Amino acid sequence: MAVSLSSYLAEKVTLIEKNLLPALEKEGVPPTLYDSMAYSLMAGGKRLRPVLVLAVLEALDKPVERGIPYAVALEMIHTYSLIHDDLPAMDNDDLRRGKPTNHKVFGEATAILAGDALLTRAFGYIADAYLHHPEVSPQTVVKLIAELGKRAGARGMVGGQMADIEGEGRSLTMNELEYIxxxxxxxxxxxxxxxxxxxxxxxxxxxxxxxHYGRCIGLAFQIQDDILNVEGSAELLGKAVGSDADRRKATYPALLGLQASKERLAALIAEAKATLEAAGLGHSALMPLADYVMERKK
Known part of the structure; x- marks a missing residue:
């Protein structure tokens, strides 16, 4: 990359964040619900998922502006998942990104509804934003919605969360852990x-x-999360460390040990980067973004 990864991330995160609040519906929305949605959507974070959208467009020599609506929708879905994950019935967390979790500020009922509203707005926003887009065909919009619905739903993110809950307090195989x-x-x-x-x-x-790159960095991201939950800094993470062990959650360090987990992490990142090279995408920001997944401290 011609610029440093930190500069690249700062530029892309700024671009994404200035488009988040305008994408929320405000007129006709109960103020408490809007405030709850906006509180978590604008609470900071790595914004990795939307950055990846823009990085792919750049890698394939297309304008990043084309990806902004989809990137914003992804961040809405990711935010909804965090709001719900933090609830007492799920992970029961008090802090997220160094701030009180949504339900601690607005109450459990409002937090649930804020998550629901972000999820549904995400799909509506994709349709609205690309409805008359000169560079994005209706067929592409349908494919985007179908792919995102599959990946975020019962066969994807939600199904993984269910398997995670059912796995708490019992021994899992490596296949079960990687499925989650x-x-x-x-x-x-x-x-x-x-x-x-x-x-x-x-x-x-x-x-x-x-x-394939996504499958590799997805597992790598979670291994690094598990490692940071063991030896990371609560100040940097913005949440308590050691919480996985307290809840007897299945993690890579618990199953493999810390050193073997770090070796598995490095192997996945190497595989992700080799996949990019083979596809002719080794010149892109996706390469250092893979390293970022492994080297991040929060």
Missing amino acids: HQHKTGDLLIASLLGGGLLAEASEEQLEALS
């Missing part, structure tokens, strides 16, 4: 990459490479 994280974390990352690919008119071979 391929879906709970990996599917929305794959949706980011494939969405960017569809918007960039990628070939079938390029879409397959992006999907």
Whole structure:
């Protein structure tokens, strides 16, 4: 990359964040519900999923502006999932990104409804934003919605969350653990990459490479999360460390040990980068973004 990854991320995150609030419906929405949605949507974070959309468009020499509506919708879905994950019935967390979780500020009922509203708005926003877009065909919009619905739903992120809940307090095999994280974390990352690919008119071979890259960094992302929950900094993470062990959650360090988890993490990142090279995408920001997944501290 001609610029540093930190500069690249700062530029893309700024672009994404200035488009988040305008995408929310405000007129006719109860003020408390709107405030709850906006509170979590604008609470910061890595914005990795929307950045991946824009990085794919750049890699395939298409304008990043084409991907902004889809990137914003992805961040709405990711935010809804965090609001619901933090609820007492799920992970029961008090902090998210160093701030009180949504239900701690607005109450459980409002937090649930804010998540519901973000999820449904995401799909409506994709349809609205691309309805008369000169560079995005109706067929592409249908493919975007179908792919995102699959990756975010019962066969994807939600199914992974269900398997995670059912796995608490019992011993899991490596296959069971990787099923959880391929879906709970990996599917929305794959949706980011494939969405960017569809918007960039990628070939079938390029879409397959992006999907494989996504599977690798999705597992790597979760392994790094598990490692940080053991040896990370609560101040940097913005939430408590050691919470996975307290809840007897199945994690890579618990199953493999810390050192073997780090080796598995490095191998997945190497595989992700090799996949990009083979697909002719080794010049793109997707390469250092893979390293970022492994090296991040929060």
